Each structure stands twice: as structure tokens, then as C-alpha cells.
Amino acid sequence: MKGQTIIKNAKIVNEGKIVEGDILIENAIIKEINTSISVKSADMTVIDAEGNYVLPGMIDDQVHFREPGLTHKANIETESKAALAGGITSFIEMPNTNPQTTTVEKLEDKFSIAAKSSHANYSFMFGGTNDNLDEILKVNPKTVAGLKLFLGSSTGDMLVDDPAVLERIFSSTDMVISVHCEDEATIRTNLAKYKAEYGDDIPMEKHPIIRSEEACYLSSSKAIELAKKTGARLHVFHLSTGKETNLFSNKIPLKDKKITAEVCIHHLWFSDEDYAQKGSHIKWNPAVKTSKDRDQLWEALLDDRIDVIATDHAPHTLEEKNNPYTSAPSGGPLVQHALVALLEKHHQGKITIEKIVEKACHNPAILFDVEKRGYIKEGYYADLVIADLNSPWTVNKENILYKCGWSPFEGNTFKSRITHTFVNGQLAYNNFKVLDVKAGQRLTFNR
Numbered sequence: 326m327k328g329q330t331i332i333k334n335a336k337i338v339n340e341g342k343i344v345e346g347d348i349l350i351e352n353a354i355i356k357e358i359n360t361s362i363s364v365k366s367a368d369m370t371v372i373d374a375e376g377n378y379v380l381p382g383m384i385d386d387q388v389h390f391r392e393p394g395l396t397h398k399a400n401i402e403t404e405s406k407a408a409l410a411g412g413i414t415s416f417i418e419m420p421n422t423n424p425q426t427t428t429v430e431k432l433e434d435k436f437s438i439a440a441k442s443s444h445a446n447y448s449f450m451f452g453g454t455n456d457n458l459d460e461i462l463k464v465n466p467k468t469v470a471g472l473k474l475f476l477g478s479s480t481g482d483m484l485v486d487d488p489a490v491l492e493r494i495f496s497s498t499d500m501v502i503s504v505h506c507e508d509e510a511t512i513r514t515n516l517a518k519y520k521a522e523y524g525d526d527i528p529m530e531k532h533p534i535i536r537s538e539e540a541c542y543l544s545s546s547k548a549i550e551l552a553k554k555t556g557a558r559l560h561v562f563h564l565s566t567g568k569e570t571n572l573f574s575n576k577i578p579l580k581d582k583k584i585t586a587e588v589c590i591h592h593l594w595f596s597d598e599d600y601a602q603k604g605s606h607i608k609w610n611p612a613v614k615t616s617k618d619r620d621q622l623w624e625a626l627l628d629d630r631i632d633v634i635a636t637d638h639a640p641h642t643l644e645e646k647n648n649p650y651t652s653a654p655s656g657g658p659l660v661q662h663a664l665v666a667l668l669e670k671h672h673q674g675k676i677t678i679e680k681i682v683e684k685a686c687h688n689p690a691i692l693f694d695v696e697k698r699g700y701i702k703e704g705y706y707a708d709l710v711i712a713d714l715n716s717p718w719t720v721n722k723e724n725i726l727y728k729c730g731w732s733p734f735e736g737n738t739f740k741s742r743i744t745h746t747f748v749n750g751q752l753a754y755n756n757f758k759v760l761d762v763k764a765g766q767r768l769t770f771n772r
């Protein structure tokens with residue numbers, strides 16, 4: 326769909342306001358936003374959004390799309406399509422692929438794969454290890470979203486556990502350092518205890534006790550301490566405990582913060598009460614914790630100690646997930662259902678749509694200095710999502726788009742659906758159908 330498109334009669338959600346009006350898209354860009362824009366030529370595509378909301382496309386700052394090397398679980402093409410169906414128009418993908426994204430050459434390889442196959446806009450995190458400081462220093466921070474460090478082990482064997490190396494990395498890179506925080510020694514001690522009791526078939530309910538609150542708090546505290554000492558720009562991924570939320574401030578505007586935090590959909594939705602029914606399908610690292618933790622995460626999100634909502638979309642096959650505890654990998658697919666899950670929380674009175682847009686669209690753009698995305702503004706890229714808040718649908722095997730073919734939300738009915746997703750001005754998703762336009766572009770940064 327080249328040329329001009331008008332979205333008419335929309336409730337436009339942007340920068341804390343909802344305004345009724347029309348949006349004119351010309352090629353990739355939002356040309357005009359006005360109360361009423363007239364259709365001047367028969368060539369214009371007109372979409373009537375009467376009664377529906379138009380949001381900026383979500384920018385998901387943490388996904389695992391498994392390419393290269395783990396493509397039996399997922400690939401950039403399949404998961405970027407699922408992302409569009411969920412209203413995510415830009416993603417930042419993680420380095421724990423095979424090979425890992427730990428050299429500049431491997432990073433360039435990933436950019437080439439995405440250029441050929443991504444349906445959504447993309448960038449990557451470079452991966453740090455105990456011995457790749459020379460490669461980290463070769464990365465031009467203007468060209469990539471940031472640096473990812475696993476300070477607790479998870480899928481992909483990328484633990485960075487040498488304190489001297491960590492201090493060197495924190496002191497020497499200008500990239501946003503995004504960290505997975507779980508204290509490895511604490512996890513190992515707890516795991517050994519439960520293995521002695523149960524062998525490999527540890528009950529899933531023990532996951533948040535093994536990957537405990539203390540493991541998270543200790544690791545997050547240490548990372549923050551190091552960032553304060555070195556002046557590094559730190560972003561703590563996927564907070565899962567109430568205790569950690571107290572490590573973050575809401576007294577500074579996001580653009581001036583040196584230490585920021587993210588929360589993920591699964592930690593906002595599930596609690597330890599769900600392990601009995603969902604088992605390994607809600608096994609994530611960090612673990613889903615108690616309902617009290619979940620409440621405290623919501624509180625910190627709404628009072629701005631937590632800056633960003635993401636998915637940590639991390640698909641594994643059902644066969645892998647159905648293994649006993651010690652060999653069932655952590656992670657699950659989420660990009661297709663994140664926004665409708667948040668809109669469900671809006672229906673429940675938990676969060677306003679304006680706040681969803683702030684945390685899932687505006688703030689990732691501010692935090693990573695993403696150029697001309699994350700807002701509905703004239704001159705910005707037309708990455709737009711139309712959401713019908715009163716059109717219930719149920720997640721099932723037939724409508725799941727993930728390559729792994731399952732979802733922790735299976736059987737769940739959501740009141741809202743995404744009806745249209747535009748990427749760079751092109752209609753790329755329309756009512757349960759991903760269109761074959763492949764309009765994704767490489768994200769650029771204002772740095």
C-alpha cells in the first residue's frame with residue numbers, strides 16, 4: 326500500500342492524551358494529524374477506525390527470535406509476523422543465539438538476516454562475555470540498541486561472572502548495558518538442595534524458590550552499585566520481585582535517568598498460584614513469583630519506578646518445555662498477546678491506555694534514543710496499531726502464529742483485538758492476517 330492512506334475517526338492515544346481525529350499517512354511517514362482530513366483522491370486508501378483506538382506500534386526491547394542456530398524454536402520471519410499481529414512494530418533481539426552475537430561479524434550477520442526476513446523494525450543487543458571486551462569496544466554504539474549481559478545463567482550459556490571483567494565493561498562502554506539479574510551462587514545452592522530431595526523432577530512450584538527473590542535482589546543491587554561507581558548507563562531487565570522495585574527512582578525524568586528498569590508481561594500477569602495449572606509453560610528466568618510481588622510490580626510500574634514494559638518473548642518447542650524441571654528450558658512466546666493482555670488489564674481498571682502507550686511505546690523510544698518512532702506525531706514513521714477494545718477472541722492453536730505453536734495464554738479470552746498494524750506506512754497486518762509486505766526497517770538512533 327504505497328501512496329496515501331487516511332485513518333479516519335480514530336481515538337488517537339499519544340503523550341498522555343486521547344484525541345479523536347484522522348491521520349494521513351504518506352509513504353512511510355505520518356504526514357498530518359487533524360480533527361478531519363478530507364479524502365482528496367480516489368487513489369487514497371481510507372480506513373474507518375470509528376470507535377477504535379490508534380496507538381503507536383509497541384517497541385519491545387527484549388525478544389529472543391532464535392536466529393541463527395535455534396530455528397527449530399523460532400526465526401526472525403515467523404516471530405516478527407507474530408509481533409505485528411500483537412501490535413509490536415519494532416523489536417530489540419537478544420544475543421543468546423547460536424552462534425552468540427558476541428563479535429561484530431556475528432552482529433552484522435544478524436542484521437543481514439533481519440534485512441531479508443523481518444516484517445517488523447529491528448535492532449539487536451550485542452552480547453558481553455567474560456572474554457570479549459575487545460569486541461565490545463569495536464561496536465559503534467550509534468548502530469546497535471545496546472549491550473546485554475547475563476549476570477545469572479539462562480538459555481544460551483552466556484553468564485558473565487568475572488567481577489573484574491564486569492567492572493571493565495561497565496567502565497568502558499557507552500552502550501546502554503541491559504542486564505539479566507539473578508545471583509548465580511544463590512541459584513546453584515538452592516538448586517542443589519532441591520535436586521537432593523527430588524532428583525531431576527523437581528515440582529515446578531519450586532522454581533521461584535530456587536530462582537529466589539534473594540537471587541534477584543542481590544544481583545540487581547550489585548549491578549546498580551557498579552553502575553553508580555562507574556557511571557555506566559544501566560537498564561535492568563525483567564524485574565520480578567517487589568523488593569527490587571525499591572532500588573529504582575521515580576524522582577528523575579526518564580531522559581535523565583542513568584539507571585532504568587523493565588517489567589515483562591508474564592510477571593505482570595501470572596503468579597506462583599499458576600504453576601499448578603500451567604507447569605513449565607510459565608517457567609521463566611527470572612521466575613514468576615508471588616501475587617504480592619506481582620502487585621508490587623504493578624505499583625512500581627504505575628508510579629514510574631519501572632520505566633518500560635516488554636515481553637522477553639523466548640519460545641521453546643513444546644517437546645522441550647514438557648521435559649522434567651531440570652531439563653525444561655525457561656521462556657515462552659509472548660509477542661502476539663502482550664498488547665491485548667495489557668488492554669485486558671485496562672478493562673479490569675488496572676492501567677489506562679495512555680499509560681500502556683507511555684510504557685510500551687514512548688519510553689522504549691526515549692530509553693534507547695530510537696529515531697522517529699514510538700509516538701503518533703507528524704514527521705514520524707507511521708508505525709501504528711488499531712485496536713478494537715470490544716471484540717472478544719480466544720487464543721487457540723489455530724490463531725497462534727509462533728513457530729513453536731503454543732502460548733501460555735491458550736484458552737484465554739481477550740476482550741480486545743488488534744485489527745490493523747502499519748509498519749513504515751504499510752498495512753502489514755489486518756484482522757488475523759499478516760500481509761506479505763515485509764516492511765520492517767533497521768532501527769536508527771539519535772545518539
Ligand SMILES: O=C1C[C@@H](C(=O)O)NC(=O)N1
Nearest residue numbers: 479480609610639655656
Ligand atoms: O533470560 C532468559 C532467556 C530466555 C531464553 O530462553 O532465551 N528465557 C528466559 O526465561 N529467560
